Amino acid sequence: xxxxxxxxxxxxxxxxxxxxxxxxxxxxxxxxxxxxxxxxxxxxxxxxxxxxxxxxxxxxxxxx
Numbered sequence: 001x002x003x004x005x006x007x008x009x010x011x012x013x014x015x016x017x018x019x020x021x022x023x024x025x026x027x028x029x030x031x032x033x034x035x036x037x038x039x040x041x042x043x044x045x046x047x048x049x050x051x052x053x054x055x056x057x058x059x060x061x062x063x064x
Contacts, residue, residue: 029062
């Protein structure tokens with residue numbers, strides 16, 4: 001397996017991975033996802049409510 005040195009970061013205190021920000025002692029939500037949840041459009045039916053609650057349930061461990 002080859003490693004692309006250009007893509008590697010060493011001795012960093014923070015990195016973005018998928019939808020999360022990983023720090024030395026903490027994992028938090030990415031800012032794009034926070035903005036998407038805050039600016040969620042008004043719910044019009046039960047299906048949209050279920051989708052919104054599913055997203056909130058997935059990220060509930062990050063809500064203080």
